[in-house]
Amino acid sequence: MPVGREGKETKGGGLALESPIIEARDLVKDYGNLRAVDTISFSIRPGEVFGFLGPNGAGKTSTMKMIQCVSPPTRGTLTVFGRDVVGHARTIKRWLGVVPQETNLDPDFTCIENLLVYARYFDIPAAEARQRAESLLAFMQLEEKADVPIDGLSGGMKRRLILARALVNNPRLLILDEPTIGLDPQARHLMWEKLKALQAMGNTILLTTHYLEEAERLCNRLVIMDRGKILVEGKPADLVRRYAGDEVVETESTPEVISCLEEMGCRYEVHGDMVQAFSGQPKVLAKRILDTCNPGRLFVRRGTLEDVFLSLTGRELRE
């Protein structure tokens, strides 16, 4: 599998393991009066899967576009592969693989032609391009669709083909902007499987998502962004433990339960007709609620990244 071999090579090849793949310092992006990215700093190490989470308009895509060298930063410094994005776009882009949020496959071509034409933009010789295209189609389970026009593909197939296209130049860094957006569960799981495989091969992957489950499954480390700022950074499990606890008590939100929780002085959040209570000792808390607050239904469940996310970014709707 050529992807894997190259993936491993790129992990160590050329770059010292210690030096970060991406380094951002006080990065700002303004669109007119709108500040989309507000003074953020982060660094991404070789071989890790790093996630950007956040509600719509958090600044995730703007950050990705700056890393991809297609949108110049307003202020701050941003280096990719140790090179400043300003002035080194062509070099940096040669080593990037990009899966954009919007499907932008070329509808004038078939699947394999999409890969071959794209390979040409990277100056990959025709024979080598064909070889890579064929093995990438196989890896993405699209061999049978090689000669099918783009219109004839399902949503999941299109996303997989875009991922194949992003790998055609054996990138040192893979950038995925909402890789599974709009996919049904089967297609999403297949996409995750492929990303897991790429991760296991040692690829450095940067992804944005607002599917929390996706981030929990895939990311070694992530940041949660909101309104252009980074709110927290860490490993998914650590963040869950820190902000939600290992387990969350969830029960019906009746005035009785609320006043009861107030009395106990424990942290809780109401959403809809349910209330979530957080505690270091969830089982004890659950028992106390059952004994004294007369709740309807009550569950103790595992804390998730979604709890962290909602408690940090609030519940108001973003559009």
Added chain:
Amino acid sequence: MRLDVPLPSRLAWKVWRRNRDVFFKTYRVNFLPPFIEPVLYLLALGYGLGMFVGDIGGVPYASFIAPALLAISMMNSSFFECTYSSFVRMYYQKTYDAMVATPLSIEDVIAGELLWGATRSLIYASAMLVVLLAFGVVSFPSSLLVIPFSFVAGLLFSGIAMCFTAISPSIDTLNYPAFLFITPMFLFSGTFFPLSVLPGPIQVFAMAALPLAQVVTVTRSLTLATLSPILFLYSLAWIAAVCTVLFFVSISLMRRRLVI
């Protein structure tokens, strides 16, 4: 506007090749018009209307309009490629977004589009020239020079088109330049009747400002093999100058639209 000149690289040809590949994938649709169109116009106007017109300055009417048909074809094939087709690729298909995620810069992408627009002009004019030669309404071999010239003329109209594409808010607003600029030019550039029958000021305006008038002048000199050197050189210089300026201006406008 920024003053730095946007310089595309050799990678622009990759964009050109992408468009060429698509063109030849659908060659059956693409090659029919340049063969059928001149035949229809020649029959209807050249021979039909020409019966009543007779000669224009000693030139049979069919031979008079033959270079105009070539010039119009150069204009349409490149202008419509770099307006509607480019807009579709830019806005609907997101082809440019996909391209700039590779080592290609936006300057390369637009330059490739312009070069392709020019190439379409060359392909269509050459195909049409074959038909016109068969009808014996253009002279041989001087009219062969139309082939290289059609590339330059195509680059001119591609540049004009790309400027409109860069500032057009939607695909519908491209109808304005198509109907208010291209259509009048199609009629009033010395195409189907000589400019000299128009009022003086309009003649001056046409020769000073209308790109098609210049292209018709040059093409007609080549197909009739009769040269009025001053006018010919003036039109050629006009085309070269405007073409060069618009090549860079259109790239610059596009960069302003797309790099945010």
